[in-house]
Amino acid sequence: MQIAVCVKQVPDTADIRIHPETNTLIRDGVDAILNPFDAYAIEEALRLRDRLGEATVTAVTMGPKQSEAVLRQALAMGADDAVLLSDRAFAGADTWATSLTLSAALKKLNAKIILCGKQAIDGDTAQVGPAIAAHLGFSQVSYLTKVIDISGDCLRVERLLDHGRETVQVPVPTVMTVVRELNNPRVATLNALRQARNKPIPCWTSQDLLLNAEEIGLPGSPTEVREIFSPEVRGRAEMIQTQSIEQAVTLLMQRLGQLPGEDRP
Template identity: 50%
Template sequence: MKIVVCIKQVPDTAEVRINPETNTLVRDGVASIINPYDMHALEAGLQMREAAGAGTVTALTMGPPQAENALREAVSMGIDEGVLLTDRAFAGSDTWATAYTLAKAIEHIGADIIICGKQAIDGDTAQVGPEIAEFLQIPHVAYVRKIDSLKDGSIIVQRLMDDGYDIVESSLPVLLTVVRELNVPRMPSLKGKMAAKKAVIRQMKASDLKADVNSLGLQGSPTQVRNIFAPEAKKDRKMLEGSSEEKVDQLLKELAGLKCL
């Protein structure tokens, strides 16, 4: 069984703050990490390989050259191979172009099961996984919280919904996007870390893909960022006065103005 896990290197956004004076991102000391949801995807891939007692897990990422570190971290957890898609031609990709590029790479690598985290914490779009499935013309199941069974070319999973979960069966090949409830990602092992140091990360460029160059990068992206701006900066504390009734009225008015409710 061939398993491909798509991962993304992201800034640890919990730490990203905007400087209200300069209206820019405060980046001091913000580390790069593997997108936390992708850690669960990696763990799922490793568990499938272990349960089957055979197969390979390939981690695939698209990004700048330093995204190689994310792949090495994945190797230290026990995956078989890391593939890095890096090329200036990929720069500026939106979700459509990203999914297109990853799908082309997956066609090249070959896969029975593709696993993605449900979304990346820097963009939070949750679009790339399902879009990859569409480009590959294979089924997908999003928000997988449990793998019930995997055998004979079919998989049964639990899909998290707002009011519970659906039990969904799919044929293979399939793409899954996974949520945190699915598993607890393992720590790297020392042997894995040592292997990661030596591992050869396969690099792929645009020319390695059978891709339409007009569908790559910024040029291939249907959406554009027009501008970015700071959300209304946190104002100084405001003590609400008056009767209890009036205080609540003022509060609701303020919160409505901030689109909090």
């Protein structure tokens, strides 16, 4: 059984800055990290491999050469192989073109169980996992919280809903997107990190995936971005700091014009 896990390199959003004039992300000096949700996807892929016995885990990413770093992180955690999808022709891809490109690679890998993070912390659309399932015609489970059992060609799993959890049975092949409640991702050992650094990672281009220029990258992206802007800051906040809650209430009432005078408390 071939298990694949899709991992994305993202800017560390703890340090996100927007250029005030161009309203684009300032990437200079911002650390690139493994999308946090993808660590849970890697961990679950490794656990599924152990439960299935005869299985292989391959990590896949689409991105520039430097995104190889997240593949090495997956290898250090225990993935058997990794594939980088990198080509100038992939640039400018929206979620449709990204998921189409990933799907072509996952098909080439003959992946039957595909794990993705719930969402990427930069794009935040949560569309790529479900879109891969649609492109490949696989079943899909979003917000996976537990793999209960695996029997024959089916998985019984639990998924998170807005107000509870749901148990569903899905046929394999399947695509599952994962949430943090699923597991605790393991920490790679120093030795594993060292070995992962030297492991060869094949790079597949659009030619390897038999994809035409019109269906990938910007030309293959139906999304049209009309405008990107930072939301206008409206109003202002004022912290009311007083000795007691009564004083704070009086001051607030005065500010709202419900009581005369401003300097009583």
